[in-house]
Amino acid sequence: MSPIKIANTQYEVIDLIKNRWSPRSFAEKALDAATVETILEAGSWAPSANNSQPWRFIYALRGTTGFDKLLATLAPGNLPWAKNAAALVATIGIRETPDTQQKNHYYMHDVGMATSFMLLQGLEMNVYAHIMAGFNKQQAAEVAALPANEEAVSILALGYIDSAEKLDEPYKTRELTPRSRNPITTIAAHLD
């Protein structure tokens, strides 16, 4: 059985947010390009500073050379489970605005915004995502042939979810551990 890791919230937040979590057990079921691109398009509709859209998304489906190349950039702690993802997506941040060559101070923020939208769109389609910062940035830049003003921000593992039993430790325990967050009282302040 795949675990259900519904957020135990103080207030009633929307189901997509309550039900989203970052799994490591992915099913053999493949993803097609149209499904992945639907998720990427959702990301593209995220807000960004000045509508600069400082992002690109480079994806590869399992079973392709591209997938193996992105997989090879992952840290040892991510490789054992991410190899079973149905797709990998490198989210790319564009550091300077192409027209003006000015530094875009919000590119990381905006790539994160787009990534959030992708995660929620994916879940609506039963496709789960696991964000990873554990990868070799230089190697990813080479694999994706990034120009000097672009940077790989994260790699997403995408796929349908499978049983926690399929995982070895320590991943199995992590898969079954309930999600937790700092209570809202500790992070929200009401300014009178």
Ligand SMILES: Cc1cc2nc3c(=O)[nH]c(=O)nc-3n(C[C@H](O)[C@H](O)[C@H](O)COP(=O)(O)O)c2cc1C
């Ligand atoms: C920027 C970023 C980098 C992350 N890098 C990794 C990673 O390299 N490996 C990993 O297993 N999880 C990674 N995660 C997943 C987080 O550990 C996970 O989102 C967090 O523990 C909360 O769990 P939840 O997403 O299930 O609520 C990353 C998440 C973010 C947002």
